[in-house]
Amino acid sequence: MLAVCRLSVAVFVASVLIFCSPAGRCQDDAVSNFSQVVHDYFMNYSESFSAAMIQHLGFCIDDPVMDWDGAFNFSADLGFVANCIKEINGDIRRRLCTAAEIKFYFSSFLINGGNSSFLRPNRNCNITTWVSGCEPGWACGAGEDQQVQLTDANNMPSRTQNCLPCCEGFFCPHGITCMIPCPLGAYCPRAMLDTSTGVCGPYKYQPPSGQANHSCGGADRWADVASSGELFCPAGYYCPSTIRKVSCSSGYYCRKGSTSQTRCFKKSSCKPNSVNQDITIFGVLLMVALSLILLIIYNFSGQILTSRDRRQAKSREAAAISARETVQAREKWKAAKDIAKKHAVELQTQLSRTFSRKHSVKSFGQDTSDVLPIHSKPSTSSNKEPSHVIQLVHSLEDEDDPDSSGGFNLQIGDKNIKKNMSKGKKIHTRSQIFKYAYGQIEKEKAMQQQTNNLTFSGVISMATDIERRTRPVIEIAFNDLTLTLKGSKKQLLKSVTGKLMPGRLAAVMGPSGAGKTTFLSALAGKTTGFDVSGSVLINGEVESIRSYKKIIGFVPQDDIVHGNLTVEENLWFSARCRLSADMSKADKVLVMERVIESLGLQPVRDSLVGTVEKRGISGGQRKRVNVGLEMVMEPSLLILDEPTSGLDSASSQLLLRALRREALEGVNICMVVHQPSYTLFKMFDDLVILAKGGLIVYLGAVKKVEEYFSDFGIVVPERVNPPDYFIDILEGILKLPGINVGELPLRWMLLNGYDVPPFMLQNLGAVETSGKADEANTSSGVTNEQPIAGELWTDTKNAIEHIREHIEQSLSKAKDLSNRRTPGVLQQYRLFLGRVGKQRLRDARIQGIDYLILCLAGVCLGTLAKVRDESFGAVGYTYTVIAVSLLCQIGALRSFSLDKLHYWRERASGMSSLAYFLSKDTIDQFNTLVKPVVYLSMFYFFNNPRSSILDNFIILVALVYCVTGIGYVFAICFQPGSAQLCSALLPVVLTLIATQQRDSKFLSNLCYTKWALEGFVLANAERYSGVWLITRCASLMKYGYNIHEWNLCIVVLVAYGLLSRCFAFICMVSFLRK
Helix, strand or coil: CCCHHHHHHHHHHHHHHHHCCCCCCCCHHHHHHHHHHHHHHHHHHHHHHHHHHHHHHHCCCHHHHHHHHHHHCCCCCCCCHHHHHHHHCCHHHHHHHHHHHHHHHHHHHCCCHHHCCCCCCCCCCCCCCCCCCCCCCCCCECCCCCCCCCCCCCCCCEEEEEEEEEEEEEEECCCCCCCEEEECCCCCCCCEEEEECCCCCCCCEEECCCCCCCCCCCCCCCCCCCCCCCCCCCCCECCCCCCCCCEECCCEEECCCCCCEEECCCCCHHCCCCCCCCCCCHHHHHHHHHHHHHHHHHHHHHHHHHHHHHHHHHHHHHHHHHHHHHHHHHHHHHHHHHHHHHHHHHHHHHHHHHHHHHHHHHHHHCCHHHHHHHHHHHHHCHHHHHHHHHHHHHHHHHHHCCCCCCCCCCCCCCCHHHHHHHCCCCCCCCHHHHHHHHHHHHHHHHHHHHHHCCCCCCCCCCCCCCCCCCCCCCCCEEEEEEEEEECCEEEEEEEEEEEEEECEEEEEEECCCCCCCHHHHHHHHCCCCCEEEEEEEECCCCCCCHHHHHHHHEEECCCCCCCCEHHHHHHHHHHHHCCCCCCCHHHHHHHHHHHHCCCCCCHHCCCCCCCCCCCCHHHHHHHHHHHHHHHHCCCCCEEEEECCCCCHHHHHHHHHHHHHHHHHHEEEEEEEECCCCHHHHHHEEEEEEEECCCCECCCCCCCHHHHHHHHCCCCCCCCHHHHHHHHHHHHCCCCCCCCCHHHHHHHHHHCCCCCCCCCHHCCCCCCCCHHHHHHHHHHHHCCCCHHHHHHHHHHHHHHHHHEEEEHHHHCCCCCCCCCCCCCHHHHHHHHHHHHHHHHHHHCCCHHHHHHHHHHHHHHHHHCCCCCCCCCCCHHHHHHHHHHHHHHHHHHHHHHHHHHHHHHHHHHHCCCCHHHHHHHHHHHHHHHHHHHHHHHHHHHHHHHHHCHHHHHHHHHHHHHHHHHHHHHHHHHHHHHHHHHHHHHHHHHHHHHHHHHCCCHHHHHHHHHHHHHHHHHHHHHCCCCHHHHHHHHHHHHHHHHHHHHHHHHHHHHHHHHHHHHHHHHHHHHHHCCCCC
């Protein structure tokens, strides 16, 4: 087959030569046909060395056939081939490089990175043989007797005859004697000698000296744009063929190496010879459109929230007014009934007296036998009216029943609602829910006025309300409870014994350092890092207190409340997440409304709680909201750490009354208080007094505490608050004669028959205080000083042990004995999602600032860091990766760093950590999509790289997703200041490693910045073909990138984001509060 092809080509060439006249006139159709044959031969070169291209250049060649076709498919214009045939008299086949020579030329780029301008010695150009065709821009032909096989990829033919300048449209390298067509996008005219410099322009080679007949030839070299930029079609022009250069028209732009002109989006934006189009206006318009969309979303959602709150407030107010009017009407009706009953009784009395007198007159002097007949008749006729009066009185008495069907009853909505449902389970509309809730509250107030068993309005009577749910009771008994801090072996609680009963309100008091908060933490099961001895019994059984965490409320000393939510939203979220999932929405609203009413938060229920930057409700109201978060979940055990600190007397009294209401429902309440007033002091049922060192001084009824201390000679003077007096004595401020403060805990133990610990038995007869004895005892174990290395090792070991214990406690699942089924993970995820969405909408100003900074970064980098063709934009995209990583990581810190305290509190109460984390991450996906658009609206349209905006958007989305997960890790593991510093340094350090450590691929592959930068460069490099093919391979070889790994870059970035999120979640559930 090859022989036939060679014969046909020879015959065709002969025919061309026959038809050519001596004057050089040739048949144009024959020349064009031969040009097509030559082109077809050259296009078949890719089959000869496609395997070698894949082996050596697979990192930059996506498809050898396609890339070769993109560089050397001249079928649209073969004029330069026809001109060359005419110029060399049809001998072009003997001058074209074979596949072996082309491989020889391109293999030189793999040696020394393609920097050498000379080729290796070969058959035609070596030390012994150096013809004119070996010089740059010249070529020679093969002998007539030699067979030239253009597709031969192994043997290099001998070309040393008839050396001539290289034809236009071809380049002849220095060191070989054949011609290679210039690739598409190149401009290869005949060189002209510049007499001033002696250089053949526009190329950079010089004719050989001493050879007068050796003139400037054609192009000499095709390499990367930095080495042979003169071969590329200049910017502002386009080259439809390698010998034509056309100026760009108005309304079009032409990049360097273009084969055609590209239409601008707007003709007026591109003048003649434009290098690039100015599409900045489109970026501005996109940014404006995006801003309008965000403003519409923000305002629309804000209007929805506002209108919903207004409708809810109107429904609530209407329900409250309706309930109050119903109660007022009922009171008026009851008053009218009382008056009617009074008049009916008086009338009955008068009629009875009248008939009694008549009967006595008629019967006087008559026979006894006539009495009954005579008396029976009048009695029958005259008793008709008194009987009606009696019936009226009984009917009024029956109507006095609040549950009767007559009169004004507290019906909720229509009269059939309460009959057809149980506790609001069939109520769905907002108005019905509020009518139900406020109707019940007003009913409870009315029943409270009737029973008068409590002192606070709005508190129900448990004895008369048969619909009231009963809560499970929790009784806590502790025997010889001792807490020893690991490492230092310091005892914070010592031999604490006692019992806390349900339905009672207990106060824990003591001087500073007495272990009050530690005592509460031990009761709530929140102690880590301690060696616990003794026993704690729950309802008489040895059970973990964490088994009841769903019905245990713990109010921390700090007011941990979401400041960007309203009072009602904070309470409603806690109620929906922590109340039973079987409870209807109406009953949950009722519980919340009871708490708001009892805590006096009705005036500020729709006000934001406020933060440090934004003013909200007062400090006292915030403290009550902090307590209300635990009250709305209807706890059986409520523990409060200094809830009255910072409150005035009125607010404290209001809070105590609300807690009294909870205690009357069977709740076991224990709270730490400091210096309560006498009024507040008398509102407590029990009192726990701790001395310094964690010892019990008194645990019993409040009304008996003065009597107890008076037996020891401690009598409270008149007009002195008893708790202040006792604390001053325990603090050592007051020293009474004959009173040894250190003996008070011992006397309490002996009086109640508790086991006395050995260290207290040693001090039975001592005069010194137990505080000194305790200090001597606790310090006796650590008097031996350890070396610094030993102390460091001990502290490290204790810290690790502390973390391990905390992780075990977090991951361990205690048996649930609370008998309450709270909402599952999916339900809580939905609730968390709504809460986080509201918070982000109210913090939209901060989000707007983030977008503005990203927009400015896009403008600056798009203006200053231009995407250069030589590096495919690697420099500009490097700055993009750093800027986007830094800004998005810092923005992601706010998701978790500001809510750590809230998360710790909610997790301790039994809420789902997974739902909390996923809700935050889900809301952040909005930023994952919007921030790339904001940045690209400026960077892309100011820079206008060759890659598509879709490719850039996909890479930026993956990058933002990745760095957001890394930001989560920093926010959870570090303090805010350290997290911001790490977020600022990490992108810079990783980018330096990824761009400088090219020899260590393992280290650079660990950097997410390497994959992001590679994705940007590859998306840009794929748009360069034709004359840019060598430049593409050189750049990708320089950076160590692979053109087939664009999808891998996206996958790796997303994988980094997923792994960092998993690690962040593990850290979130494992790390403890310091």
